[in-house]
Amino acid sequence: xxxxxxxxxxxxxxxxxxxxxxxxEACDEWNRPHQAFRVHGDTWYVxxxxxxxxxxxxxxxxxxxxxxxxxxxxxxxxxxREAGFRLxxxxxxxxxxxxxxxxxxxxxxxRASGPAVAASPAARxxxxxxxxxxxxxxxxFGPAANDFPxxxxxxxxxxxxxxxxxxxxxxxxxTPGHTPGxxxxxxxxxxxxxxxxxxxxxxxxxxxxxxxxxxxxGRIATFERSIARLESLPxxxxxxxxxxxxxxxxxxxxxxxxxxxxxxxxxxxQRLQARLAEERAASP
Numbered sequence: 001x002x003x004x005x006x007x008x009x010x011x012x013x014x015x016x017x018x019x020x021x022x023x024x025e026a027c028d029e030w031n032r033p034h035q036a037f038r039v040h041g042d043t044w045y046v047x048x049x050x051x052x053x054x055x056x057x058x059x060x061x062x063x064x065x066x067x068x069x070x071x072x073x074x075x076x077x078x079x080x081r082e083a084g085f086r087l088x089x090x091x092x093x094x095x096x097x098x099x100x101x102x103x104x105x106x107x108x109x110x111r112a113s114g115p116a117v118a119a120s121p122a123a124r125x126x127x128x129x130x131x132x133x134x135x136x137x138x139x140x141f142g143p144a145a146n147d148f149p150x151x152x153x154x155x156x157x158x159x160x161x162x163x164x165x166x167x168x169x170x171x172x173x174x175t176p177g178h179t180p181g182x183x184x185x186x187x188x189x190x191x192x193x194x195x196x197x198x199x200x201x202x203x204x205x206x207x208x209x210x211x212x213x214x215x216x217x218g219r220i221a222t223f224e225r226s227i228a229r230l231e232s233l234p235x236x237x238x239x240x241x242x243x244x245x246x247x248x249x250x251x252x253x254x255x256x257x258x259x260x261x262x263x264x265x266x267x268x269x270q271r272l273q274a275r276l277a278e279e280r281a282a283s284p
Contacts, residue, residue, distance in 0.1 A: 015088075015111075015112045015113070016073060016074060016077050016087065016108055016109070016111075016112035017108060017111065017112070018070065018071065018073050018074050018105075018108050019070040019073070019104070019105075019107060019108050019149045020070060021069070021070055021071035022069050022070050022071065022100045022101075022104055022148065024100075024101075024145070026050070027069060027071070027101075029049070029050055030048060030049070030050030030051050030068075030069060030072075030101060031048050031049075031050065031051070031068070031069055031071050031072055031075065032048060032049035032050065033048060033049065033075055034047060034048050034049040034079075034243075035079075035082075036079035036080070036082050036083040037252070037253075038083075039054070039189070039198070039237060039239065039255060040189045040191060040196050040198065040237060040255075041189035041190045041191040041195075041196070042056055042057045042058060042168070042189055042190070043055070043056050043057075043187075043189045043198060044056075044057065044079075044080075044083045044085075045239070045243075045248075046064075046076050046079035046080050046083060047066065047068060047072070047076065047079070047243065048068055048069075048072050048075050048076075049243075050101075050242065050243070050244070051066070051068040051069060051072060051101050051102060051241070051242060051243075052065075052066055052068075052096075052102075052200070052239060052240055052241050052242060052243050053065065053066045053067065053068055053072070053076050053079075054066070054200055054239055055080055055083065055085065055090075056168055056170065056187060056189070057085055057168075058165065058166045058167050058168050059166065060091075060165065060166025060167065060168075061089050061090070061091035061092075061165045061166055061168075062080075062085060062089050062090045062091060062092075062165065062168075063090070063091070063092045063093075063094065063163070063165050063168055063170055064076075064080075064090050064092070064093045064094075064109065064115070065093075065094050065095070065096065065170075065185055065200050066094075066095055066096055066102045066103075066106075066200075066241065067093065067095070067102070067103060067104065067105030067106035067107075067108075067109050068101065068102065068104065068105045069100060069101050069104045069105060070100070070104040070105055070107075070108065070148060070149060071104075071105075072104065072105045073104075073105035073108040073109050073112075076105060076109065077109065077112065087109070087112055087113050088112075088113045089113075090109070090113050090115045091115050091116065091165045091166075092115050092116050092117075092118060092163060092165050093106055093109060093110060093115050093116070093117045093118075094117070094118055094119065094163070094170070094172070094183070094185060095117075095119055095123060095127065095183065096182065096183060096184070096185075096200065096201075096202040096203065096241040097123065097178055097179040097181065097182040097183070097202050097203060097241065098119075098123050098126035098127055098131075098132060098136075098179055098181055099132065099138065099146070099148075099179065100131075100146065100147070100148040102241050103126075103127060103148050103151070104148040104149065106127070106149075106151050107148075107149035107150060107151050108149065110151060116155055117151055117153070117154045117155065118154065118155045118156075118157050118163055119154050119155075119156065119157065119181065119183070120156070120157060120159070120172065120174050120181040120182075120183050121156050121181065122135075122176070122179070122180040122181030123154075123179070123180075123181030123182075123183060124154040124155075124156045124181070125181070126179070126181060127150070127151040127152075127154045128150060128151060128152050128153075128154055129150060130147050130148055130149060130150030130151075131143060131146045131147035131148060132146050132179065133180070135180050136179050136180060137178070137179070137206075137207065137208035137209065137212045137214070138179075138207070138208055138209050138212075139209065139212075140208075140209035140210065140211060140212065141209045157172055158172070159172065159173070159174040160172065160173065168187070169187060169188075170185050170186070170187040171185065171186050171187065172184075172185060173185065173186060173229055173230070173233065174226075174229075175201075175202045175204065175226035175227075175229055175230055176222055176223075176226055177204060177206070177219075177222060177223035177226045177227075177272075178202065178203040178204060178205055178206070178207070182202040182203070182204075182226065183202055184199060184200060184201050184202045184229070184230055184233070185199070185200040186198065186199045186200075186233050186234070186235075189237075196236040196237055196256070197233070197234035197235055197236045197237075198235075198236065198237045198238075198239065199230070199233050199235045199237070199238050199239070199261055200239045200240070200241075201230055201238060201239070201240045201241070201245075201246070201261070201264055202226075202230075202241055203240075203241050203242065203245070204223075204226060204227055204230065204264070204265070204268035204271075204272075205268070205271055206223065206271060206272045206275040206276075207275075213279050214272070214275055214276060214279065215276050215279040215280060215283075220272075220276065223272055224269075224272070227265045227268045227269050227272070228265070230261055230264065230265050230268070231261060231262055231264075231265035231266075233261055235258065235260055235261035235262075236256055236257075236258055237255045237256055237257070237260070238255075238257065238260035238261050238264060239255075240264070245264070246260060246264065
């Protein structure tokens, strides 16, 4: 008689049924397991080695930021359990941006525990469709490369809106550029009397499918505003949609760095200028 692994039993108990895995060149590396750890106070890292997910906890329910790849949902659910919490107590899921590596697991996690899902207007459209819309820089890669399990329903939110679950409060900062609906998130996390400002930064990389140009006055201004917004946030600890973007593992166990958001923004600004220079050099 074969034994069922404890992880599988835990997922069955939580009601999580994963969607088919997404195939991409980096997916196996992005989906390597990563041990859950406390970031500060009520905040835990529950993502994989390559794609971020953060759980903000309270006795009245939890908030989850991002769902990873479709195949990441079981790993995130297992990390939530390993951290000492229940997937069923997640009451709200929010997202950084609507690409398969950050939104792909949200549908399975939503089905398992029934939380509300909230997103910016553009992100809501992509989540409910199950893939980027035609104004996304990566849209031209096509449905096979881009699509992920659709998420319904999704509550539309406003820029700078604060969402609450019990005593928890998390604020949305629209940071479009990498995607039209990109959103960064900020909140306070306390250990006793010591409270820190935490930020979960959306990707701010000017990458696209072939043929897309960021060298447009409106797109440049939008991207620059997003970079400036991230740069201006109170920021004691910075987490990101891809943990490698903030060198998370190399800085453990203490992620405090009051210059982290400014440095992240500076890197994004340099990458945008490099991309714009490439586009202009390629113009006839």
